[in-house]
Amino acid sequence: MSNAALAQNAQQITLTLPDGATRTYASGTTGLQVAESIAKSLAKAAVAIKLDGQLCDLSLPITKDARIAIIKRENDEALELIRHDCAHVMAEAVQALFPGTQVTIGPCIENGFYYDFARNEPFTPDDFAKIEAKMKEIVAKGEAFTREVWDREKAIETFKAKGENYKVELIQDLPETEEIKIYKQGDWFDLCRGPHMPTTAHVGTAFKIMKVAGAYWRGDSNRAMLTRLYATAWRTEKELQDYLTQIEEAEKRDHRKLGREMDLFHIQDEAQGSVFWHPKGYSIWLALEAYLRRRLKEGGYVEVKTPQLIDNKLWVASGHWGKYRENMFVVPDEVPSTEDDKPVLSGKARLMALKPMNCPAHVQIFNQGLKSYRDLPIRMAEFGCCHRNEAHGALHGLMRVRQMTQDDAHIFCREDQIESEAVAFCNFLSNIYRDVGFTDVRVRLALRPDARAGSDDVWDKAENGLRLALKAANIEYTEAPGDGAFYGPKLEFHLRDAIGRSWQLGTLQLDFVLPERLDANYIGEDGNKHRPVMLHRAAFGSMERFIGVMIEHYAGKLPLWMAPTQCVIATITSEADGYAREVYEQLKDAGLRVELDTRNEKINYKVREHSVGKVPVMYVVGAREATDKTVAIRRLGSQDQTVMPLTDAVAELVSNCKAPF
């Protein structure tokens, strides 16, 4: 042992255990040795350590005082290790089965991991079983993961010799100060920053390759397309099964499937990305829109309507023409040629565009007439129908469409009103999200991106304004540097749905740029012109997407106030048809959305059909009910039936169907 090493060994370090106890060790003691010193069983179960909150290899020599936790395979923290180790195992398996395949990167993601490979032939789902079998062999061998630090040149030469060009690029791009860490498992090795568990055996067998897809090298659409294998890995078979079951549940909630089954809407080739709303789907829309209008009125908004087709001069002035033109639908303002042998369009007409957003139009309304500081804030709302030419591959049911209706509004205010307006909007949102059934809202503050308009001064002011508002509204949030819009920072409201998925719905964006570009101003107390600040805000985001989210959140079983059909009156025999019609008329007169089912079918059949159709309430009437003037009520999801006098039932249903606001 060298003198230096002796000297280091002589040093003592103090480690603090999770329970607060401290222990003293010689510097250079490994996590495994620490575990052994506590209990043999702990050492046996240990797969890694956490030093000051950071996961590290069990074999890492500890050289300074730290908080330490021994991580066992059953701990939550181990999931990340299992998945990352599993990624290495998968990469080894793929290279063993498909020689010539290059490895690139393989990070953990929510619920699993992926690995990107460079290979000329694509993988097919048939390869999955082969790869999984090979992975199980590698796990069974239980080779130790060993960590080495290589000289940069040696690493580059080694990977070059293996033909691993992507790894070479990764190493070359690592900062000079970074150690080049290599993890070996048997003969196979990979560049990796770790940490890993002791052996491949710790990965276990609760993993599954899920799908294959293309992915750009380094996320850049100008670079090579790699083949990505997505997989999932868990601590136990049961966890894996639960996860697979959860995916099946999510598939059952797919709004495209439910939309067809419930006859809500459709989309067809002739209008890709635009929605044909059927009567039932549109009734959901109308219910939500009416609800929002009541909220807007309460919140002091005025509602406007602005043109679809606007001269590109306005889009040039607003900056959209320069930045987003490729996503705009441009329409020439000319009479198309009616002669068959001539082109329909001359190509020389002046250009109009379908509006991709409402804000420039709202500024036009603001700009009509002189505004005084006394007029502010002006909260201008519009259910604005916008068109965006989204890429084909981006379209997805109601979630990503080309024609959408935003529940949009712009608040024109003075700088000193930003905070109070932002606070008011946060309260506005929390009422709405509660009413539509969300309990878990997370807020992100997206800060200035690299490419942006406006001076740093203005950005400082805008970002701090939002921070102050969040503080004033007592809202917890996380900051996301670089994610802001080009014209200003924004608040994003992310909501967790019934099965734990997160949707970004609401947004509040501060904009100092557009009022400047479109020369909006107001006369201040001092008699001079001033720039108003614009707050862009939305609660649902788009009506289309929001309805999609509602369908998935509720698995089609929408709350009564949103449900397309709130009640079906179903007859048992044709003797009750007359009475059923009376019931139907009464509910209809009470303003409810009801259907009458007097078809010549058995009651079992009707109950099943309307249950499958997610009708929340069914009134079943037969001869008895007709005589007694009652209804037998059956609620979706329950086998129970309650017989009730018709008048009471109607009063109860009317009250249950009332929107929460």
Next chain:
RNA sequence: GCUGCCGUAGCUCAGUGGUAGAGCGCGUCAUUGGUAAUGACGAGGUCGGGAGUUCAAUCCUCCCCGGCAGCACCA
């Protein structure tokens, strides 16, 4: 837009180098039934579009269109 997979009746799907089948749904008839599928009969498809190979193509090849998954994008 990129990569991969897919495209057969309204829906879900089977099938074959010799121009097609099931279940549900739809229509007709019988049945008047008490809370998740009553029975019988019937109609319905130029197998996404175009071209090629072949005596013959829904099936094989190519091109196009569209869908799905992921990537990129998302003002």
